[in-house]
Amino acid sequence: MSEIAGQPQTGLRAGATAVVHESYSFACMRCGHGWEQSYEIEHHVDADDHEFVLYVVDGQVVPSPLSRPTCTNCDNHVVRIMRPGRVASARDAAHRQHRMPPAGPVEAPVGEGEQHREQREQGEGRHWHLSDLLHPFQRRAS
Numbered sequence: 001m002s003e004i005a006g007q008p009q010t011g012l013r014a015g016a017t018a019v020v021h022e023s024y025s026f027a028c029m030r031c032g033h034g035w036e037q038s039y040e041i042e043h044h045v046d047a048d049d050h051e052f053v054l055y056v057v058d059g060q061v062v063p064s065p066l067s068r069p070t071c072t073n074c075d076n077h078v079v080r081i082m083r084p085g086r087v088a089s090a091r092d093a094a095h096r097q098h099r100m101p102p103a104g105p106v107e108a109p110v111g112e113g114e115q116h117r118e119q120r121e122q123g124e125g126r127h128w129h130l131s132d133l134l135h136p137f138q139r140r141a142s
Helices: 086-099 112-121 129-138
Strands: 002-005 019-026 034-045 051-057 061-064 077-081
Touching: 019 086, 034 086
Parallel strands: none
Antiparallel strands: 002 019, 019 034, 019 077, 034 051, 051 061
16 A cells, blocks of 8 residues: 655655655565565655655665565565565464364264165165266267
């Protein structure tokens, strides 16, 4: 998500015309490591009137995460970029799965399957063969 502030805030470089706050989730396709990072994106105009941006994290200018992201765990560059909150929601889901007690034995309700078994035992119903099912698709001899 983005949030725009009109004037530079304390700690930002001089000359910033606007500051956008954006967050991203990242997942490394090599090692599976996931993390999230928020950025202050400072918009600037150089002496030749060309616009450029600086990505800032904790007061330090960093490379754009969109150009060539690097895994913070294995330094690989095959990294998927997602909207913010994706890593946190995946971790929460994994945490909930670990807290749930394992499933025990389950009794199947007596239903339609039981009725068919009883019919077969009594000689009722029909026993299907594959050829019966394929019969409508067979060619007829002329």
